[in-house]
Amino acid sequence: MIITFDAIPDRDRLAAALRSSLPPMLVVQVPAAVLGLVGAFGLLTGARAWPLTLLALGALAYRLVPELLFRRVVRHCWRLYGRPTAWQIDATGVRRITELTDSLVRWEAVTHARVLPAGDLVLAVVGRQVLPVPTADLPPVDRDDLLALLRERNLIPGQD
Incomplete structure (x- = not known):
């Protein structure tokens, strides 16, 4: 399973992810x-x-x-997240690509995930870092696949 999508930055959604x-x-x-x-x-x-x-x-x-x-x-x-971003989520991890960066966070580095009320996702990464992933606008099929992947890896509880 590979989920790819493009995201337009939204400062309010970033703030909500960081606040959480x-x-x-x-x-x-x-x-x-x-x-x-x-x-x-x-x-x-x-x-x-x-x-x-x-x-x-x-x-x-x-x-x-x-x-x-x-x-x-x-x-x-x-400065980093306020750019149009291409995302790729697969069995390896979460890849974030902008004109400035190309980064991959492997699943082994993710300690847990949190689904925000608006539907976005925040991944907690080793070292007290977070990776806000704007998944609220994903098609329902891709969103369900992503949540199933996170549950398989025991990163979120069975209920979302």
């Missing part, structure tokens, strides 16, 4: 939460100005900094 794959940004969120808690504690003790400032800074950092970092990741990845 990134771990929580605890390095940023824990200190921001502590800052907010110190501010909340200061308010409880009767102080006014500095606790409100700390509480506001903590809340802002907790929500805003991870979003800004995520947008930077998407912008960085868009």
